[in-house]
Amino acid sequence: xxxxxxxxxxxxxxxxxxxxxxxxxRSGDLSVYWYQQSLDQGLQFLIQYYNGEERAKGNILERFxxxxxxxxxxxxxxxxxxxxxxxxxxxxxxxxxxxxxxYTFGSGTRLTVV
Amino acid sequence: QQQVKQSPQSLIVQxxxxxxxxxxxxxxxxxxxxxxxxxxxxxPALLIAIRPDVSEKKEGRFTISFNKSAKQFSLHIMDSxxxxxxxxxxxxxxxxxxxxxxxxGQGTTLQVKP
Numbered sequence: 715x716x717x718x719x720x721x722x723x724x725x726x727x728x729x730x731x732x733x734x735x736x737x738x739x740r741s742g743d744l745s746v747y748w749y750q751q752s753l754d755q756g757l758q759f760l761i762q763y764y765n766g767e768e769r770a771k772g773n774i775l776e777r778f779x780x781x782x783x784x785x786x787x788x789x790x791x792x793x794x795x796x797x798x799x800x801x802x803x804x805x806x807x808x809x810x811x812x813x814x815x816x817y818t819f820g821s822g823t824r825l826t827v828v
Numbered sequence: 829q830q831q832v833k834q835s836p837q838s839l840i841v842q843x844x845x846x847x848x849x850x851x852x853x854x855x856x857x858x859x860x861x862x863x864x865x866x867x868x869x870x871x872p873a874l875l876i877a878i879r880p881d882v883s884e885k886k887e888g889r890f891t892i893s894f895n896k897s898a899k900q901f902s903l904h905i906m907d908s909x910x911x912x913x914x915x916x917x918x919x920x921x922x923x924x925x926x927x928x929x930x931x932x933g934q935g936t937t938l939q940v941k942p
Contacts, residue, residue, distance in 0.1 A: 716871065745928055757872070757917060757932040770927035804871050813921035813928045814860045814879075819871025 717741065718820035720805050726826045732793040735823045739786055739807030745769070746788040747808075747817065748780055752801040763788055764811040795827045830855060832920050834933025841940050847905040849936045851918035854899065858920040862930070863892065863903050866915045875916070876903070908940045 717740035727733055739746050748760040759772035763782035774780075777795075782788045792799060802824050806817040833852045841847045851861075862877035878885045878892040878901065885892045891904040905912055918933040 716873070718871070747928065747930075749932075756934045757930075759929050759931070762928055764928075770925075770929045772929065806871070808928060811926070811928055812860075812923045813862070813919075813930050814877070814923050815928070816862070816874045816877070817864075817872075817928075817930070819864075819873065821869070821871050 716818050716820060718805060718807050718818050720803075720820035720823050722823060723821065724824050724826075726828060727795060729795055729797060729827055731795050731827075732791065733795065733825065735790040735792070735803050735805075735825075737788045737790070737805030737807075737820060739788070739805075740818050743807035743809050743818070744786065745808045745811055745815075746782055746786070747806040748788070748790050749804045749806065750801050751804060751822070755801075757804070760790070762811075769811060792825070797827050800825055800827045830931055832918060832931050832933045834918050834936060836936060837934065838937045839939070841908045841938065843908065843910060843940055843942050845908050845940075847903075847908045847912070847938055847940070849903045849916055849918070849938070850900065851902065851920075851933050852898075852900045853920050853931075855920070855922070856899070857922045857924070858931075860921045860923050861892070861894065861901050862919050862921075863890075864917045864919060864932075866917065866935075872917055905938075908938075910940045910942050913938055913940050 864872035
């Protein structure tokens with residue numbers, strides 16, 4: 715157990731639907747990162763939050779949004795789902811706001827859009 | 829400019845052999861270069877990292893070699909073991925950008941044969 719908890723582990727939903735992925739960071743970590751992992755795109759950075767504030771944004775689609783709550787857990791909302799959104803979504807956390815603090819990844823949420 | 833190119837895509841090594849994975853980058857602002865190891869069904873885990881002011885870093889059987897002028901870095905796994913069979917990702921970040929965003933390579937699937 716890495717200390718980063720992601721729920722649910724698996725999610726199957728239909729096109730056009732909306733889902734919410736949840737991440738609880740490791741105790742003491744202030745940064746939360748979201749990555750999308752697909753077979754053809756590798757690990758793609760979506761967004762970083764640090765202590766409740768958005769710190770960096772990657773090529774995140776407008777249909778996707780995220781937030782970090784006062785208790786530091788984070789949610790990634792995916793709407794108007796398309797088949798191409800099927801992927802593994804990873805959350806990672808770190809104590810600081812830079813990559814050199816080292817990420818701890820969760821086990822991921824596997825999203826299947828049918 | 830933001831890409832990190834990783835090769836080979838897959839690698840098969842005999843037990844006891846040396847595994848070598850290479851990465852190249854374009855953005856000279858990158859100043860932190862980690863390697864992550866991912867086992868099936870798990871999130872990536874930080875293996876070893878290097879900064880450009882160091883040409884080599886060794887931790888146990890794992891060594892990063894860094895060539896700043898060529899903008900290349902590589903992971904060497906000495907005395908490779910079947911337990912090292914996993915997917916390896918190189919990555920890069922610009923820590924002075926005030927974000928923790930990591931750009932990942934496409935990954936290398938390593939199989940160590942007994």
